[in-house]
Amino acid sequence: AQRVTQPEKLLSVFKGAPVELKCNYSYSGSPELFWYVQYSRQRLQLLLRHISRESIKGFTADLNKGETSFHLKKPFAQEEDSAMYYCALKFGNEKLTFGTGTRLTIIP
Amino acid sequence: DAGITQSPRHKVTETGTPVTLRCHQTENHRYMYWYRQDPGHGLRLIHYSYGVKDTDKGEVSDGYSVSRSKTEDFLLTLESATSSQTSVYFCAISGVVAASTDTQYFGPGTRLTVL
Numbered sequence: 001a002q003r004v005t006q007p008e009k010l011l012s013v014f015k016g017a018p019v020e021l022k023c024n025y026s027y028s029g030s031p032e033l034f035w036y037v038q039y040s041r042q043r044l045q046l047l048l049r050h051i052s053r054e055s056i057k058g059f060t061a062d063l064n065k066g067e068t069s070f071h072l073k074k075p076f077a078q079e080e081d082s083a084m085y086y087c088a089l090k091f092g093n094e095k096l097t098f099g100t101g102t103r104l105t106i107i108p
Numbered sequence: 109d110a111g112i113t114q115s116p117r118h119k120v121t122e123t124g125t126p127v128t129l130r131c132h133q134t135e136n137h138r139y140m141y142w143y144r145q146d147p148g149h150g151l152r153l154i155h156y157s158y159g160v161k162d163t164d165k166g167e168v169s170d171g172y173s174v175s176r177s178k179t180e181d182f183l184l185t186l187e188s189a190t191s192s193q194t195s196v197y198f199c200a201i202s203g204v205v206a207a208s209t210d211t212q213y214f215g216p217g218t219r220l221t222v223l
Contacts, residue, residue: 043216045213095141098143100148100150
């Protein structure tokens, strides 16, 4: 079965420092990968997906099939980036599988 | 955000009582999902629907049932609530084709406490 692993439950980073939230997946095929974010008192929402190869709010994520990873990165953290981040995987017609989430806290 | 609502938003109930949570959408999306969110477990799929009267089980379906009698409503029922079902429940919808890069849109969540 497909699985998504986010090894860090909590991550604290100083404002202005680089951020990297790790996501690894286990699937041998070509999955679709997503990052969802939940800001305080807001709904869970899509941040970005790998096929779009886009940068949203300064975040990027590159799919590395060799390492089966889809880490989320931002060069300079901002206080408003504090949130819960979920990596999610979808393969074919299967439903989304979410990781356990990483709570990111940006220290002023 | 206004396209998906959940009711109630908060509920406290006692063990053994039945509970029904409602998800309502105005987006005419085909797919609807119920998740539970728990610390250390992330989001786990309970049940989902791919059309009116078409539902299927997710990862953690034991103790839950669902119904979808019309496109806009997806009900989640706990037949006999247990303390292990204390959680935050999220409804989500997606529209076009399940096999595509379909974004899921989430409701505001329902916080359920079973005493």
